[in-house]
Amino acid sequence: MRNTGLAQVSNVTLVLAIMLYAIAMLAYAGDLAFGKRRASTVTSPGQRPARAEAVALVGAASGAELAGHAFPADPADPSELADLSGDAAASAAAHGAAGGGAAGSGNGRFRPGGAGLREPAVAQAGRSPWPQGPWLRAAFLLTCAGLALQSTAVATRGLAEHRVPWGNMYEFIGAITCAAVLVLILAAIRFRAYYLGLFVLLPVVLALAVDVVVIYTPPGQLVPALQSYWITIHVTAMIIAIGMFIFGAVVTVLYLLSSRHERRVAAGREAAAAGIMARLPGAETLDRLAYRAILFAFPAWTFAVIAGAMWADHAWGRYWGWDPKETWSFIIWLVYAAFLHARATAGWRGRRAAYIQLFGFACLMFNIVAVNLWISGMHSYAGVH
Amino acid sequence: MTQDLAGREASGDQAGAVSTAVDGAAVDGSQAETAADAAPSAGAAPQRFGVIGWLRWIWRQLTSMRTALVLLFLLALASVPGSVLPQQGIDPAAVSQYYAAHPALAPFLAKLSGFDVFGAPWFAAIYLLLFTSLAGCVLPRTYRLARSARQPPPKAPRHLGRLPQAAGFLTSGPPDQALAAAAGLLRRRRFRIRTGDGCVSAEKGYLHEVGNLAFHVALLGLLVSVALGGLFGYKANKLLVERETFANTPVGLDAFHPGRLVSASDLQPFSITLRKFTARYIASGVQRGQPSWFGASIRYNSRYGGQQHGYDLRVNHPLSVDGVQVFLIGHGYAPVFKVTDAHGVVRFDQAVPFIPVEQSGLTSAGVVKVPDARPRQLGFAGVFLPTEIVVGGRLVSAFPAPDYPRVSLVSYAGNLGLESGQPQSVYSLDTSRMRRLAVSPRPLAPGQSIVLPDGLGKLTFTGYRQWASLAITYDPGQLPALVSALTALAGLVLSFLVRRRRIFVRAGAAAEADEAVPSPGAADVDADQQATAVEVGGLTRSDAAGGFETEFAELASEIMQDVRGAALGQPGGEVAAAVPKGE
Numbered sequence: 001m002r003n004t005g006l007a008q009v010s011n012v013t014l015v016l017a018i019m020l021y022a023i024a025m026l027a028y029a030g031d032l033a034f035g036k037r038r039a040s041t042v043t044s045p046g047q048r049p050a051r052a053e054a055v056a057l058v059g060a061a062s063g064a065e066l067a068g069h070a071f072p073a074d075p076a077d078p079s080e081l082a083d084l085s086g087d088a089a090a091s092a093a094a095h096g097a098a099g100g101g102a103a104g105s106g107n108g109r110f111r112p113g114g115a116g117l118r119e120p121a122v123a124q125a126g127r128s129p130w131p132q133g134p135w136l137r138a139a140f141l142l143t144c145a146g147l148a149l150q151s152t153a154v155a156t157r158g159l160a161e162h163r164v165p166w167g168n169m170y171e172f173i174g175a176i177t178c179a180a181v182l183v184l185i186l187a188a189i190r191f192r193a194y195y196l197g198l199f200v201l202l203p204v205v206l207a208l209a210v211d212v213v214v215i216y217t218p219p220g221q222l223v224p225a226l227q228s229y230w231i232t233i234h235v236t237a238m239i240i241a242i243g244m245f246i247f248g249a250v251v252t253v254l255y256l257l258s259s260r261h262e263r264r265v266a267a268g269r270e271a272a273a274a275g276i277m278a279r280l281p282g283a284e285t286l287d288r289l290a291y292r293a294i295l296f297a298f299p300a301w302t303f304a305v306i307a308g309a310m311w312a313d314h315a316w317g318r319y320w321g322w323d324p325k326e327t328w329s330f331i332i333w334l335v336y337a338a339f340l341h342a343r344a345t346a347g348w349r350g351r352r353a354a355y356i357q358l359f360g361f362a363c364l365m366f367n368i369v370a371v372n373l374w375i376s377g378m379h380s381y382a383g384v385h
Numbered sequence: 386m387t388q389d390l391a392g393r394e395a396s397g398d399q400a401g402a403v404s405t406a407v408d409g410a411a412v413d414g415s416q417a418e419t420a421a422d423a424a425p426s427a428g429a430a431p432q433r434f435g436v437i438g439w440l441r442w443i444w445r446q447l448t449s450m451r452t453a454l455v456l457l458f459l460l461a462l463a464s465v466p467g468s469v470l471p472q473q474g475i476d477p478a479a480v481s482q483y484y485a486a487h488p489a490l491a492p493f494l495a496k497l498s499g500f501d502v503f504g505a506p507w508f509a510a511i512y513l514l515l516f517t518s519l520a521g522c523v524l525p526r527t528y529r530l531a532r533s534a535r536q537p538p539p540k541a542p543r544h545l546g547r548l549p550q551a552a553g554f555l556t557s558g559p560p561d562q563a564l565a566a567a568a569g570l571l572r573r574r575r576f577r578i579r580t581g582d583g584c585v586s587a588e589k590g591y592l593h594e595v596g597n598l599a600f601h602v603a604l605l606g607l608l609v610s611v612a613l614g615g616l617f618g619y620k621a622n623k624l625l626v627e628r629e630t631f632a633n634t635p636v637g638l639d640a641f642h643p644g645r646l647v648s649a650s651d652l653q654p655f656s657i658t659l660r661k662f663t664a665r666y667i668a669s670g671v672q673r674g675q676p677s678w679f680g681a682s683i684r685y686n687s688r689y690g691g692q693q694h695g696y697d698l699r700v701n702h703p704l705s706v707d708g709v710q711v712f713l714i715g716h717g718y719a720p721v722f723k724v725t726d727a728h729g730v731v732r733f734d735q736a737v738p739f740i741p742v743e744q745s746g747l748t749s750a751g752v753v754k755v756p757d758a759r760p761r762q763l764g765f766a767g768v769f770l771p772t773e774i775v776v777g778g779r780l781v782s783a784f785p786a787p788d789y790p791r792v793s794l795v796s797y798a799g800n801l802g803l804e805s806g807q808p809q810s811v812y813s814l815d816t817s818r819m820r821r822l823a824v825s826p827r828p829l830a831p832g833q834s835i836v837l838p839d840g841l842g843k844l845t846f847t848g849y850r851q852w853a854s855l856a857i858t859y860d861p862g863q864l865p866a867l868v869s870a871l872t873a874l875a876g877l878v879l880s881f882l883v884r885r886r887r888i889f890v891r892a893g894a895a896a897e898a899d900e901a902v903p904s905p906g907a908a909d910v911d912a913d914q915q916a917t918a919v920e921v922g923g924l925t926r927s928d929a930a931g932g933f934e935t936e937f938a939e940l941a942s943e944i945m946q947d948v949r950g951a952a953l954g955q956p957g958g959e960v961a962a963a964v965p966k967g968e
Contacts, residue, residue, distance in 0.1 A: 117546050117553030117920065120941030220672040224679045228701035292931065299877050306870045315701045317712040317858040318620070319866060320611070322475060322503050324468040334461040338454050345450045363461075375468060 006160035007219045011212075014153035014174065018208045020146035021181070021201050027139030028198035032279050035133050131194045139197055140188065147181045154178055161219045166235050167226055169372055169382035170217040176368075177204045177211075179243025183293070187247065191289060195280055200250050226381060230311035237304035242364065244297035245336075248290050249361035252354045255286035259351060287350070291343060294357060298336050305329050316378065325379035328367035335360035447514070448521035456515040463511055467502035470494065474501065474642075516608055523601045530594045538577055541584035541889035545922030548889070550937040554945045555916045558952025560892035563919050566951040567890040567944045574940070576888065585890040593926075596879025599872055606869035614862030619643040619652070621857040626719045626736045627850040630658040633709070633857060653707035653859070657685045660695075662716055662851040666786050674745045674785055681713050681853045698853075708859065715854035717741050718749050720769050720792050726758035726842040733757070738852045739769045740812055746782030747771050752814040753794075754801050758842055762801045765844060766814045767794035773828060780828060791828035792846045796837055797821055884933055886925040888940060892917055892948075919948055 131140045154174055158165035166175045184200040187193050222231075261277035264270035272278060280286065308329070313319035320326060339356040342348035348356075372382040434442065446452055471479030480500050484491040498505030545551050556563050560583060568578050568585045576587035622640040623631050631637040633656065635649045643649075665678040681698040687707050696704050704711040717739060724733035732755050739751030753765040772784035773791035780793055799819030803809060824835050834845040895918040921944055923937040 117551055119554045120552035120921065120938055120945050218671055220670065221667060221675070221677050224676055224700040227678075230701070288931075295881050299874060299881065302874050302877060306867075306874060309870070310867070313863065314703065315712070316714065317703065317710055317856040318860070319863060322467055322472060327464050327468040331461040331464050334457050334464075338457040338461075341450060341454055341457070345454065348451075348454070371468070377468075 003160040004219075006156045010153045010157035010160060010219075011216075013149045013156065014208070014212060017146045017149035017153060018205060018212070020142050020149060021205050021208070024139045024142035024146060025198050025201045025205065027135055027142060028195075028201070031133060031135035031139060032195070032198065032276055035135050035279075129189055129192060131188075136194050140185075140194055143181065143197055143201065144185060147178065147185060150174070150178050150181065157219060161221070163222055164232050164235070166239065167222045167231070167381065168217050168220075170211055170215050172235075172239070172368075173207055173211040173215070175239045176242045176246065177207050179239050180204055180246040183243045183247040187289070187293070193281075193289060196247075196251065196254070199254055200247060203246065203250065223381065225315060225378075228311065228315065230307065230314065234304060234307040234311050237300060237307055241297050241300035241304050242368075244293050244300060245361060245364055248293035248297060249358060251286055251290040251293060252357050252361075254280060255283055255290055256351060256354050256358075258286055259283035287354070290354070290357065294336060294339060298340060301329075301333060301336065305333060321378075323379060324371050324375045324377040325367065328363065328371050332360055332363045332367060335363055444521065447518050453515065453518045453522070456511060456518060459511050460515060463502070463508050466499055470499050470502070472500060472502065474504070512608070516605060519601055520605060523598055523605075526594070527598055530591065530598065534591055537579035538586040538588035538887060540579070540581070541586045541891055542922070545889050545891055545920040548922035548924050550923030550934060550941075551920065552938075552941040552945075553918060553920045554948075555895055555918055556892075556945075556948050556952045557916060558948070560894070560917050560919075562951050563892040563917055563948045564890060566948045567892075567919070567921075570944055570947045571888060571890075571940075583891060583893055587888045587890075588885070589888075590883050590885035590925075593880050593883040593885045596876040596881075596883060599876030600880060601876075603869045603873035603876060607866055607873065610862040610866035610869055612862070613865060614644070614860040616644045616646045618858070618860040618862065619647045620859075622714075622854060623657075623857065624715075624738055624852055624854045625657065625659040626738060626852040627659050627662055629736075630656055632656040638857070653687075653709050655685055655687050655706045655709070657683050657711065657855070659683055659853055662853045664716060664786070664851070666784065668784075676785070679713060679716060681716075685711075698855075710858050712856040712858070713853055714856045717747065717852050717854075718769050718771065718787070718790075718849050719852045720751075720790075720849045721847045722753050722765075723845045723847050724753065724755045724758065724763060724842060725845075726755070726763070727761075727840050728759055730759075732759075732763075732842075734847075736850045736852075742768070743782075745785070747785035748782040751812060753844070754803070754811075754814065756801050756803050761798040761841060762803075762819075763837070763842060763844075764797040764799075764801055764814045764816065764819055765794045766797070766816075767792060769849065770828070787849065790849055791830055793826065793828040794835065794844070795821060795826075796824045796835060796844070798837070798841050884925050886923060886933055886936070888937070889920075889922040889924075890944065891920045891922075894918065917952075919945070921945075 131137050154165050154171075157171065157174075161167075165171050180200060181204055184196060188196060258277050258280050261270060261275070262283050265272045308326070309319040312321065312323075312326070335356065339353055339360055342353040342356050371377070371379070471483050473480050483500075494500065498507070502508055542548065546553070564580065564583070564585050568580055568587075571585065571587040572578050574589070576589045579586040620642040621633070621638045623638050625631055633652050633654055635641050635652070637656075643651075660682045663678070663680045663682070664676055667673055667675050667677050679700050683696050683698050683704070684693050685696060685704065685706055686693045698704050698711065698713045700713055703713075719736040719738040721736045722733060723731060726732045733753065737751050737753055739749035741747050741749045748771075749769045750767070751769065752767075753763075755763040768780070770780060770782040770789075770791045770793065771786060772782050772788040773780060774783045774789075775781075780791075797814065797816050797819035799816075802815045802818055809815065822838055822841070824837065829835065829846040831846055831848045834843050836843050895916040921937075921941040923933065923940070925933040
C-alpha cells in the first residue's frame with residue numbers, strides 16, 4: 001500500500017527545501033546589510049510636511065499606494081516618482097516619504113491643469129515588480145526554489161500514502177509552512193514586499209526543523225474518522241487560512257517594531273537611519289499589509305470552520321459540539337473578528353489592534369500545538385508519539 | 386458595533402478629518418457615526434437625564450463598538466474553560482473522573498457551571514448581550530442604507546483638491562458640456578449621479594454595506610438556528626450488540642437528550658438491527674493497532690412492520706431515516722457468558738458489552754450480574770483482552786483485533802444491592818455486600834469455565850460478539866444554520882471586496898495662475914474664450930481590499946478623454962447627451 005521510495009524522496013526534498021530556505025534567509029540578510037542603501041522612510045514630524053502626512057494617512061487603504069511604497073521612494077531615482085504619476089495623493093505621499101521639501105506641492109492649492117492638481121493618467125508600468133539587486137534576486141529565487149522543493153515533498157508524501165498529505169501533525173506543519181511561503185511569494189510580487197523574506201522564513205525554518213527532527217511521523221493510513229472527502233475541503237481551507245495568518249502575524253510584529261522605531265526617532269532617541277528598521281518601508285505600510293493579510297485570512301478561516309462544521313455534522317451527527325478544537329477555532333474567530341472591529345474603531349487602530357491580532361495568532365498556535373498534544377478531544381489526530 | 390467591519394478604514398477618524406476639511410456633504414453618514422462613537426469615549430454619564438435619558442445612554446453604551454469589542458473578548462474568554470474542563474454534555478465520564486480527582490474543587494466548579502460552560506447562564510448572558518449590541522447596530526444601519534439608496538449622492542464639496550484622491554485638467558469646451566460628458570461616463574459605469582450647480586456627484590458600491598449587514602444579520606440567523614435545534618431537536622445514544630435490535634423509543638435508547646420542546650411521542654419510530662460489525666486494524670509499523678476501517682452492516686425499517694432495508698453504516702457515512710440521522714460513533718466487544726447457579730439452573734446467558742479502557746489494545750472492562758442465581762446472587766468483574774499477552778506479570782492486550790481473546794474475571798457472591806431501589810450502572814459492581822470468591826485468576830479462553838467454590842455455580846465464557854454505539858440525532862436547525870453560515874461568509878466576502886466610493890466632478894472657468902481656487906462664477910464670463918478647468922475628486926468609505934487609487938486614476942483619465950473629446954466635437958459614445966440639471 002505505502003510506497004517507501006516516494007516517502008524517502010519526500011523526506012529528502014523537505015530537508016533540501018529547509019536548506020534552501022536557510023540560504024535564502026542569509027541572502028535576505030545580505031540584502032539588508034549590503035544591499036543598495038535606501039532613503040529612510042522615517043523623518044521627524046518637523047521635517048515631514050503636514051499636508052503629505054495627512055494625505056498619506058487618508059490614502060491608507062489603497063493598493064496602488066502599497067504597491068508603490070513597498071520600498072521607500074528613492075530620491076536618487078526619478079522613476080520612483082514617475083510611476084506614481086497622475087494623482088496628487090500618491091505623489092504627495094511619495095514626496096513625504098522621500099523626506100524632501102515637497103511641501104510646495106501640497107500647499108500650492110489646486111490650479112487645474114497647473115502645477116497643483118496633476119492631470120489624471122493611468123499609472124504606467126513603472127518599476128519592475130521583480131526584486132532589485134543581486135542579493136534580493138538571489139534570495140527570492142532561492143525562496144521560490146525552496147517552495148518548489150517543499151511542494152514536491154508534500155506531493156510525494158501524498159503519493160506515497162495514496163491520500164491527501166495532511167493527516168497528522170507532522171504533515172500539517174509541513175503544509176501550513178508551505179502555505180506561508182506561498183503567501184510570502186505572492187505578497188512579495190504583488191506589493192513588492194521582498195524585504196519580508198527574512199522575517200517570514202525565520203519562523204518557517206524553525207517550525208520545519210522542529211517538524212523534521214522532533215515530530216517526524218512515518219507515512220501511514222488515515223484513521224476511519226478522517227477517511228472522507230471533507231478532509232480535502234476542511235483541512236486545505238484551514239492550511240490556506242493559517243498560512244495567511246502566519247504572514248499577517250510576522251508583518252504585524254514588524255509593524256510594532258517599526259512603529260516603536262519611528263516613535264523613538266521622533267523622540268530623538270534613535271537615529272532615523274539606524275538598524276534594520278530603517279530598511280523597512282515604515283509602520284504605515286506594514287500595518288496595511290498585515291491588515292490585508294487578515295482580510296483574506298478571516299473569510300478563509302470562516303469558510304474552513306463552516307466546512308469543518310459540515311464535516312462534523314456528517315461524521316459525528318452534530319455540526320457544532322464544543323470539542324476543544326472547535327472551541328478554540330471559535331475563540332480564534334472571535335479574536336480576529338475583534339481585530340477587524342478594533343482596526344475600524346478610533347482609538348484602537350494601530351498598536352492596540354496589532355496586539356489583538358497577535359493575541360489571535362497566539363490562540364491559533366495554542367490550537368495547533370497545545371490542543372493537539374495535551375487536550376484530548378475528537379480532533380486528536382496529531383499522531384505524535 | 387456602530388461601524389462596519391472595514392468601512393471605518395476611510396469613514397472614521399481619517400475621512401472624518403477630511404470631511405471637516407472639505408464639506409459636510411462629502412461623507413454625510415460618517416460624521417454622525419463618528420459623533421455616536423465619540424459619545425461613549427467621553428464616558429460622561431448623563432446627569433439628571435431621567436429614565437429615558439439613562440435608557441438611551443445605556444443603549445448607546447451597549448451598541449458602541451467598544452462594548453462590542455469587550456463582549457467579543459469576553460465570549461472568547463468564557464469559552465476557554467469549556468475546552469479545559471470536561472463537559473457534561475460531551476464527556477460525562479470525564480466529569481466523573483474529574484470529581485474523583487478533585488473532590489474539593491469539583492463541586493465548586495459545578496456551582497459555577499464549569500462542567501456545562503456552554504449552557505451556563507453567564508455564557509448566555511454574554512452572547513445575548515453581544516447579539517443585542519449587534520442588532521442595535523445593524524438596525525439603524527439598515528435604515529440608513531435604505532435611506533441613502535433612495536436619496537441621490539451628496540453635493541460635491543467645494544474644494545475637490547482636498548479629497549484623498551484628486552486630479553484636474555483643462556478643456557476648451559464650456560463647463561456644462563464637460564459636466565455632461567463626465568456624468569455620461571459615470572452613468573455608463575453604473576454610478577448613481579447627482580448633477581447641479583457646476584458639479585456632478587456620483588456614488589457606487591452600496592453592495593459593500595449590503596454585504597456587511599448580511600454578515601451581521603446572518604449571525605443572528607445562526608443563533609436562531611442553534612436555538613431551533615436546541616428546542617425541537619434531540620440526541621440519543623444506543624449501544625447495540627451484534628444480532629440485537631432496538632426501536633427508536635425512549636425505552637429502547639440508552640441515553641435520550643430531548644430538546645426543550647420535544648416529547649417522547651415526537652420520536653421517529655424506526656428500528657435498527659446490527660447484523661455484523663467489522664473493524665480492520667493496521668497490523669505492522671508504528672501505526673500498528675490503529676484502526677483502518679470500521680463498518681456496521683445493519684438492517685432498518687422506517688416504521689414498525691415496514692419494509693426492511695440493508696445499510697452499510699460507516700464513519701463518515703451516516704444513515705438517514707425518517708429525517709433523523711444515525712451515526713456510527715464507537716465500538717467494542719461483548720463477551721458472551723453462561724452462568725449456572727448452585728441448583729444447576731442456567732440463570733444467565735447473554736452477551737455483555739465491555740467498555741474499552743484503552744485504545745491501543747482495546748482492553749475492555751465490564752461486569753456480569755446474575756441476580757437470579759440461588760442461593761446467592763453472583764457477580765463478576767473483569768476485563769476482556771482481544772489479544773492477551775503477559776507483560777511483567779500483568780495481563781495486557783497487544784492488539785485490538787481478537788487474535789487471542791481471553792477474559793479475566795474476579796468472582797463475587799452475596800447481595801448485588803439491586804433491591805435497594807437506587808439505580809445502578811450496568812458497568813459497575815457494588816461489592817460492599819459481596820464476598821470475593823477464591824478462584825484461580827487464570828484467564829479464560831472461549832469455551833472455558835470458572836467453577837465457583839462451595840458449589841455456588843459455574844460461569845462459562847462461551848464466546849464474544851462486537852457492539853457498535855450509535856448516535857441518533859434530529860436537528861431541525863441544521864439547514865437554517867448552514868444557510869446562515871454561508872450567507873455570513875458571502876456577506877463577509879462582499880463587504881471586503883466591494884468598496885463604496887464617490888466621485889465628484891467640478892467644472893468652471895480656469896482661474897489665473899496665481900488664484901487659489903477657480904471661482905464658480907467665472908463660468909458666466911465668456912465661456913467660449915476661456916478654458917474650462919475640470920476638477921475630479923474621489924473618496925472611498927470602505928476600501929478594505931484596496932485599489933481605489935488605481936480605479937480613480939483610470940476613471941479620472943477617462944473622464945478627461947471624454948470631456949476633451951466632447952469639447953472637440955468628437956463625442957465618445959453617448960457622452961454628448963444632455964444631462965438634466967438637478968436630477
